[in-house]
Amino acid sequence: MASSPTTEASAATPSDAGGSGPDTPGALSHGLKQRHLSMIALGGVIGAGLFVGSGAGIAAAGPAIVVAFAASGLLVMLVMRMLGEMSAAYPSSGSFSVHAERAIGPWAGFTAGWIFWTLLCVAVAAEAIGAAEIMTGWLPGTEPWMWVALFMAVFCGTNLASVRNFGEYEFWFAALKVFAIVAFLLLGVAAIAGVLPGTDAPGTANLTGNGGFLPTGAEGLVVGLLASVFAYGGLETVTIAAAESKDPVRGVAKAVRTAMWRIAVFYVGSMAVIVTLIPWDDSSVLSGPYAAVLDHIGVPAAAQVMNVVVLVALLSAMNANIYGASRMAYSLVRRGEGPAALGKVSGGVPRRAVVASSAFGFVAVILSLVWPDTVFFWLLNTVGAAVLVVWGFIAASQLRSRRTLEREAPEKLVVRMWGFPVLTWLAIAGIGVIFVLMLRDGSTRQQLFATGGLTLALAVVGVVRQRLAARR
Secondary structure (H helix, E strand, O other), rough: OOOOOOOHHHHOOOOOOOOOOOOOOOOOOOOOOOOHHHHHHHHHHOHHHHHHHHHHHHHHHHHHHHHHHHHHHHHHHHHHHHHHHHHHOOOOOHHHHHHHHHOOOOHHHHHHHHHHHHHHHHHHHHHHHHHHHHHHHHOOOOOOHHHHHHHHHHHHHHHHHHHHHHHHHHHHHHHHHHHHHHHHHHHHHHHOOOOOOOOOOOOOOHOOOOOOOOHHHHHHHHHHHHHHHHHHOOOOOHHHHHHHHHHHHHHHHHHHHOOOHHHHHHHHHHHHHHHHOOOOEEEHHHHOOOOOOHOOOOOOOOHHHHHHHHHHHHHHHHHHHHHHHHHHHHHHHHHOOOOOHOOOEOOOOOOOHHHHHHHHHHHHHHHHOOOOOOOHHHHHHHHHOOHHHHHHHHHHHHHHHHHHHHOOOHOOOOOOOOOOOOHHHHHHHHHHHHHHHOOOOOOHHHHHOOOHHHHHHHEHHHHHHHHHHHHH
């Protein structure tokens, strides 16, 4: 194994290598600039799940999807605030995995880290497949595997080169996503106000008609809530990336403090625009709510415009997930929780961890081509609720670490969790409620059991490793 199990958890240096700065041999570089972090934080909340996956939530909950996104957004804000408190105090490329190890024990850091790594690697494969489908739609003479191979090679190579390359790609990807969502919101608000040429103000007709604001009842709202929860995944990456910036504390603090308005504007705001402008039960909503709105207000080639935006969102997610997976693997290895070979750093980049994370993505893509309805479907189900497990570890870690910080290092509390400990307990209760709701539906129940099995297996391995280390 690499270093001792507590090396990173106790030192928690920004480089995760026990060094004192970016020039320390074997340490991660500090190549990310503040503008990179700012845009990663801004664009990180805008994923393909928002542009496409939200359609299923709207079809299930109707106009009440606004309430669903607001409720799940509130939970995400609490989780991000807790994570921000710990990450500003102890910046680390292992983020919540390191915090879980410090607060709960090595087994918790091991479990949270490796389940997140698995989640990101499977997500990379799913995103590569989604991007390939768009490309083959534009160029029908090409094969999906060709695009998958190209995208995987490009982003593996980008992450192998330097962290600055990752930052630049994400900066421009995020800028395009932010431009797209802001343009959508401006056009939507103008259409709602009736000032857009060729449109009439809809008033509240679509909000109160077609069955009312809650047309499918509580059951529909629950389905919409579950769909909205998983659209928020990926926000954690900014706390991982912050460790490779010149001022990680400032970067984390700024990202967390602006999370509230970003979630409110991009998610809740866009849902409100969609259900105000078009009927929730319009058949076009399910396939793509944003394209449906653009088509409704007369934007030429609306479907293709949204295809470009979704493609950018998918490629951005691939880039960010390969980066996040490689840094999490590196962090785990530095703490003795993985194969030591993956811990080697050259040129400020954990290149073996990048290759290993990308390789898993390649394998998952092959599985999707050979067994799309069996092995790959099982993989997707296995990580279906992984983000909730991660959120649970974040909340439990913050609950235990806050008292220690107040007692031993109060100056490190640059970011403070609101209403501690009441709101921390409220977030834990919210995560528990979502688990219960998942048990009520057949498809989400399967995901919950599969993720629960993976979590339990990792926890058992982590406990055994921890006890063996204690006996040495």
